[in-house]
Amino acid sequence: MKQFFKFVLATVVGIIVSSIILIVIFIGIIGGIISSAEDDVTVSANSVLNLEFKGPIGERTPNNPLAELSFLGFDKEKNIGLNDILANIKKAKTDDNIKGIFLDQSYLETGQATTEEIRNALIDFKKTGKFVIAYAEVYTQSFYYLASVADKIYLNPNGYFDLSGFNSEVTFFKGTLDKLGIEAQIIKVGTYKSAVEPYFLTEMSPANRLQVSSYLNSMYNHFLTGISKSRSISRDSLYSYANKLKIQYPQDALKLKLVDALKYKDEVLVELKKRTDVDPDDDLNSVSIAEYTHSNGSKSDDNGAEEGSSRNRIAMIYASGEIVGGDGDNETIGSDKLSEALRKVRLDNKVKAVVLRVNSPGGSSLASDVIWREVALTKKVKPIIVSMGDVAASGGYYISCAADSIFAQPNTITGSIGIFAVLPNMQKFFNDKLGITFDNVKTGQYADLGDISRPLTPAERGILQNQVNHGYSIFTKVVADGRKKTQAYVDSIGQGRVWTGEQAMKIGLVDRLGNINDAVKSAAKMAKLKNYKLVTYPEQESVWGQLGAGLSAEVKQSMLKSELGDNYAYYEQINSLKSMMRVPQARLPFNVVIK
Structure with a gap:
């Protein structure tokens, strides 16, 4: 009895303590939400718009109640989406209070096409005669490409400047699987469809190496050409600097005219004060890109920015992330x-x-087909234009191909027209490593098809291969119909091969090179609209709808990133294998990371 009361008391105390903790967390969340619901920000005269990107840049600013939460270890700034970044730069063009833009050091956790969108917006901003100044202690290649359009580029005297060329690395897990006694059973169509190579090879196949070399050189050429034009340095010289690693110290970057001066940040701030007519003893008038979203009553809601007073609308539909069945x-x-x-x-x-704004490496081939059907139906009644982001490949291309017109950036990754499926055979793992065996009774020959405790039989492998072949035939047919090509031609440029936007336009997978705004203008022209309002879909989850799941996800992701650091990318890659099992996939072969 004594033991019983001890357990009861412990349970009661546990409930009380848990309740108190939950109340504290709830109050903290409410406080965070209330504090983040800022009033309109007033921008002072002679101000500088500060562009400092501290986190990943998504397609649009998330409606996340935890984004600016500062308690229990969550101390971070809200990640602002590409939509608000571009809108704010455009707004700053005509804002008399904004005299220029300060590009503060950033590591730019984003793809090349997103960087291109922001870079083009800065070029457009400069047309007003306003200045752009860039400063960094560390210039990664991605941030330097963005900063290269600035009027002045400053580097910390003891900083670091990277110009070494592009590198694309693939992590292979076959050796690990072999040690565990796990066989990755691969069923695919497409010589270049290499998403599954890490699970059954130890290095790139010749076909994969060829396509990586092709797309990487295309992106690198565009990168060098952009810097060459902005800095008036020949492309060949830039190539030589990178190839021979001539920039090893800040003085090298200065000597080769890649930066304009070596300065500490306080010296750069003094210059910004001079440019904005602020007294040296006063603080610089500065507004962050996140704050500027709320400036002068111009805070945008999820219904987008109004381009005119007309009741006519252009819908911007965001399709960002992996393609899955259900609501996602x-x-x-x-x-x-x-x-x-x-x-x-x-x-x-x-x-x-x-x-339709597409930024996706693909995913489920069935889910892609479901979306493609709705795009095709929409095309029958009104113009639909696709604007591609960093990646619109495999399933991402599948959902794009039925549109009236496709826009991409030169460094967008697209194509990858192919299908695959992965089914693990874990028999040796269970038997030899764990000592577990299985037995079963079935009423049909294929009742246990897909059982991971044994290898596929030749007949089962043939069934799955036929399913994948059928999926590829459907994929190439919808692309052929959408792009007005023969299916044989699509197959010749398909086979899972990856292309850049620039390459894709030459072979007919893309119509024009351009940004989001170009796509919107094209849509307006097709609809014969002079005035319109831009509205966005689908609606993001409400604050309260995300609260529980958002907290759980934030805690999990924060802990994993804290422990794994740069290795978090490997965790994500292994974790994604779960969604590839059995179900045919239309997915990009790899993640493209260029620093």
Whole structure:
């Protein structure tokens, strides 16, 4: 009895303590949400817009209640999306209070096409005569490409400048799987469809090495050409500097005219004060890109920015992340949720045209087909234009190909028209490593098809191969119909091969090179609109809808990143294998990371 009361008391105390902790967390969350709901920000005269990117740049600013939370270890700034970054730079062009932009050091956790969008916006900003100044202690290649358009580029006298060329690395897990006694059973179509290579090879196949070399050189040439034009340095010279690693110290970057001066940040701030007519003893008038979103009553809501007073609308539909079945979430493309958004704008008479913004490496081939169907139906009743982001490949291209027109950046990654499936055979792992064996009774020859405790039989492998072949035939057919090509031609440029946007335009997978704004203008032109309002879909989850799941996800991700550091990328790659099992996939072969 004594023991019983001890357990009861411990349980009661546990409940009370847990309740108190939950109340504290809840109050903290509410406080964070309230504090983040800022009033409109007033921008002082003679101000500088500060662009400092401290986290990943998504397609649009997340509606996340935890984004600016500062308690229990969550002390970070809100990640601002590309939509608000571009809108704020555009707004600053005509804001008399903004005299220039300060590009403060950033590591730019984003793809090349997103960087291109921001870079083009800065070039457009400079047309007003306003200045752009860049400073960094460390210039990564990605940030330097962005900063190269600045009027002045400053580097810390003891800083670091990277110009070494592009590198694409693939991590292979076959050796690990062999040690564990796990066989990755691969069923695929496409000579270049290399997403599964890490699980059955120890190095790149010749075909994969060829395509990586092709797309990487295309992106690198565009990178060098952009810097060459901005800095008036020949492309060949830039190539030589990188190839021979001639920039090893800050003085090297200065000597080769890649930067304009070596300065400490306090010296740069003095210059900014001079440019904005601020007294040297006063603080610099500065507004961050996140704060500027709320400036002068111009805070944008999820319904987008108004381009005119007309009741006519252009719908901007965001398709960002891995393609999955169901509703998905703010980080994935759920076929049900995106299809619903497409149906909604298709049936809305106020919506005269649609821009589908695609930033996806693909995913489920079935989910991709479900979305493609809605795009094709929409095309029958109103113009639909695709704007490609960093990646619109495999399933990301599948959902794009039915559009009236496709826009991409020169350094967008696209194509990868191919299908694959992976099924692990874990028999040796269970038997030899764990001592576990299995037995079963079945009523049909294929009742246990897909059982990971044994290898596929030749007949089962043939069935799965036929399914994958059928999926590839459908994929090439919808691309052929959408792009007005023969299926044989699509197969010749398909086979899972990856292309850059620049390459894709030459072979007919893309219509034009351009940014989001170019796609919107094209949609307006097709719909014969002079005035319109831009509205965005699908709706992001509400604050309260995300609260529970958001907290759990934030805690998990924060802990993993803290422990794994740069190795977090490997965890994500291994974790993604779960979604590849059995179900045919239309997915990009690899993640492209250029620093």
